Structures are given as C-alpha cells and as structure tokens.
Amino acid sequence: MRIFSVVLFMLIAGLVKAQPAADIIEYINTYKKLAIDEMQRAGVPAAVKLAQGIHETQAGKSDLVQKSNNHFGIKCKAIWTGDRVFHDDDSRGECFRKYGQAADSYRDHSDFLRGSDRYDFLFQLDPTDYKAWAFGLKKAGYATNPKYAPIIIKLIEDYNLEQYTLIAMGKLPPSDEALVNSIANTGNTSSIVTQAVKPGAASSIVKEIPQQRVTLIRPVYPPEEFTINNAKVVFVKEGTALLSVAEEHHLSFA
Numbered sequence: 444m445r446i447f448s449v450v451l452f453m454l455i456a457g458l459v460k461a462q463p464a465a466d467i468i469e470y471i472n473t474y475k476k477l478a479i480d481e482m483q484r485a486g487v488p489a490a491v492k493l494a495q496g497i498h499e500t501q502a503g504k505s506d507l508v509q510k511s512n513n514h515f516g517i518k519c520k521a522i523w524t525g526d527r528v529f530h531d532d533d534s535r536g537e538c539f540r541k542y543g544q545a546a547d548s549y550r551d552h553s554d555f556l557r558g559s560d561r562y563d564f565l566f567q568l569d570p571t572d573y574k575a576w577a578f579g580l581k582k583a584g585y586a587t588n589p590k591y592a593p594i595i596i597k598l599i600e601d602y603n604l605e606q607y608t609l610i611a612m613g614k615l616p617p618s619d620e621a622l623v624n625s626i627a628n629t630g631n632t633s634s635i636v637t638q639a640v641k642p643g644a645a646s647s648i649v650k651e652i653p654q655q656r657v658t659l660i661r662p663v664y665p666p667e668e669f670t671i672n673n674a675k676v677v678f679v680k681e682g683t684a685l686l687s688v689a690e691e692h693h694l695s696f697a
Contacts, residue, residue, distance in 0.1 A: 466502035485553035
C-alpha cells in the first residue's frame, strides 16, 4: 500500500451555517434540568454538559442521537456491556453506546468522566470556570477536533448556559433564570431574546449576534488523483467517509 499525505477537498454544497438557534433553544429547554440534576449528583458543570450535548448531537438532530439517545458521543470501549449501535465517525462503523432514554446518557456521561483517571484533574477545577473545563476536556482527549474548546465556550456564552451551573450550585435561584425563548430578526443581525422569570426583573435581555455574509467561489477539480505543491490530492464530495476514500485509492494516512 502506498503511503503518502492525502489532502481531501470537500465539495461545499452551499453556505455552511451554524446549527439553527431555534434547535439549540429547544435542546436547552428540554435538557437543562437533567444537566442541573447531574451536576448536583456528580459534579460535572451543567453549563459544560449542556454545551457538549448541543455540540455532540447537533442540538438533538444528529443521526447518532436519533438512533441511540447518545448525547455525548461516548463510544463503547471495552468495559461497556449495554446496548450498542454502529456509526461512522473517525473510522467506519465504530461502536457507540446506546441508551433507553436521554437521562441514561446524561448520567453515563457524568460517570464516564468521574470514573476515568485522565479526567480526574477536571474535578479539581472551579466548576464555574467553564473555559478551564472546556480546554481540560480537549487536553484529556475527549474530542479530536482542535476547535472543540472554543466551540464549547462559545455555546456557553452565546446561550447563557453558565446560569444553569449557578442554579445547580445554589448561587442563583431558579426563579432568576433568564429563559431563552425566541429569535428576533433585526436588519442584518439576529437577536437571541431571553425573558427573565423573576417578577420585577427586566422584562427582556437582547444579545446581538452579528451575521456574516459569505460568498463562496467553488473551484473545479478533476475526478482522479492530482497534485498540489507536490502533494497527491483526492477530491471527494462532502460527507464521504475518509476510510472509504483511502480504501478506494489504496491510500493510508501519514
């Protein structure tokens, strides 16, 4: 088998958009109580858990969560004796844990972190320091995405998830929760509107998130192998499994 570096260009069908805010809001409102309960039971910050759940499940819409109730992308590992499903991830047909309900996944995520030596140091951190937790998860190898920590941090900050950590710790009364409940379009920005529950509090808090307009120019590449800067290149469509590309072209990753 030939060994060389392969650059895989993914065909972009259109403008790449973030997960719809409405889906994220629905996810938060559905699972925030589970995150709070699990923090009180096991110590994983509710803000971090919710952000991980949003990211790992594409706000509850991913194929994996739909068929397995697996909200945190936890693979089977050798110790898992429960139900399982197979899903293409870093490799084809990887084994993932399957749960009867979301609550089981939330509980297992806490136990998974608590029961592994490599995550021990996280529980020495201030639970309100979500940035340290996010970078700590990446450092410990929870995810391979180099942008994992910034993604988690942005979700926490954009959707005010830290309030659920504070509620779990008893530092914020549940009645003071600012509910994220709608999206308002205002010109060239989208606004996430949160409504305070406590009587006498401000009726709404609006957080402006600028929208960026991007125009993509699609290059045209040949269907066969070609070379860029002395590197052999294979051009494939978005969503193509990398393992199948390697097998088809007799490649290995270096």
